[in-house]
Amino acid sequence: MIMDVRVEKAAKNELKPKPDEKSLGFGAFFTDHMFVMSYGNGSWNDPVIKKYQNFSLDPAAMVLHYGQAIFEGLKAYRGKDNQIYMFRPKDNLARMNKSAKRMCMPEIDVDEVFEALKTLIRLEQAWVPTQQGATLYIRPTMIATEAGLGVRPANQYLFFIIMCPVGAYYPEGFNPVKIFVTEKYVRAVPGGVGHVKTAGNYAASIMAAVEAQEAGYTQVLWLDAVKRKYIEEVGTMNIFFVIGDEIITPPISGSILPGITRDSVLRLTRDWGLNVMERRISIDEVFEASRNGSLREVFGTGTAAVISPVGSLNYKKEVCSVNGGETGSLAQRLFDEIQKIQYGHCQSPHDWVVKL
Numbered sequence: 001m002i003m004d005v006r007v008e009k010a011a012k013n014e015l016k017p018k019p020d021e022k023s024l025g026f027g028a029f030f031t032d033h034m035f036v037m038s039y040g041n042g043s044w045n046d047p048v049i050k051k052y053q054n055f056s057l058d059p060a061a062m063v064l065h066y067g068q069a070i071f072e073g074l075k076a077y078r079g080k081d082n083q084i085y086m087f088r089p090k091d092n093l094a095r096m097n098k099s100a101k102r103m104c105m106p107e108i109d110v111d112e113v114f115e116a117l118k119t120l121i122r123l124e125q126a127w128v129p130t131q132q133g134a135t136l137y138i139r140p141t142m143i144a145t146e147a148g149l150g151v152r153p154a155n156q157y158l159f160f161i162i163m164c165p166v167g168a169y170y171p172e173g174f175n176p177v178k179i180f181v182t183e184k185y186v187r188a189v190p191g192g193v194g195h196v197k198t199a200g201n202y203a204a205s206i207m208a209a210v211e212a213q214e215a216g217y218t219q220v221l222w223l224d225a226v227k228r229k230y231i232e233e234v235g236t237m238n239i240f241f242v243i244g245d246e247i248i249t250p251p252i253s254g255s256i257l258p259g260i261t262r263d264s265v266l267r268l269t270r271d272w273g274l275n276v277m278e279r280r281i282s283i284d285e286v287f288e289a290s291r292n293g294s295l296r297e298v299f300g301t302g303t304a305a306v307i308s309p310v311g312s313l314n315y316k317k318e319v320c321s322v323n324g325g326e327t328g329s330l331a332q333r334l335f336d337e338i339q340k341i342q343y344g345h346c347q348s349p350h351d352w353v354v355k356l
């Protein structure tokens, strides 16, 4: 059964002017409408697409105190044919349900929410950018709204989807970044919530990112919390290494976010017959590979950047340069191929693409 989503369109004079596509940035402008539904008495109620607007929340709303908040991030892409495409959207909604389970929050019906999302995007299609590399970023979110200060699962929630046109991630080209390997901070612990997209993970990561940026680095590389030895992620991206003829990414251990871009890179490189493996890799192995000349590439993967090449790593005051600070050939090939798929410029493998 597909739920009955009420559509309350904003009046013409309430529509916002569209921002200049050259200065979109990330998450600065929001579209005219949003999708909202509320949870209470054991079910999701009153699904509606309405004007983008403020919420009214009780100051005791449980999300504000104990952080039951989860989110997703996905995109809509405008192809050369002017059609709108989405990349593995149901995988994002299914992952949101995994996050909901871990945070003792209610699950959503993936098919129904996907239908509502398509309705929302069609209504907002003029907001899907046309410039190369620019996209419409989609942020499904769920928060606990019940008023109360007991530490327990809330009984009331709000689910909403907001959307923002975002600029190309690489307006000046595909340039490798400088990474700081932190020994001081960890992102996630075994048994914790590192594998789910819950708000607190990002709050906890900000200090490390700020300190790295103050020292002149773009992002932090996270090591495991127990041994401070095995590589987990880079910033808010998964990470891959090319050492000799092996492509290596850390396994989904419970403290790593199971990225959809990560999974897509694994599937594509396997399709291409490359030697790719999910295994633990220590920071010492990476520096050793750099010293003996076998470290060929390092790159991050995530929806925002697709592929983010790493040019150098700083660990314990030692710097290892990767591929002379240049983008490697595998990073470039993956970036080009995944973008072609996402924008509908080629036939998608594995039924990844949905045309609106």
Ligand SMILES: *Cc1c(COP(=O)(O)O)cnc(C)c1O
Residues within 6 Å of the ligand: 073, 197, 233, 235, 236, 237, 238, 257, 258, 259, 260, 261, 262, 301, 302, 303, 304
């Ligand atoms: C969202 C996210 C990723 C990347 O996931 P994608 O599905 O590829 O966008 C990786 N790590 C963290 C911590 C994340 O929040």
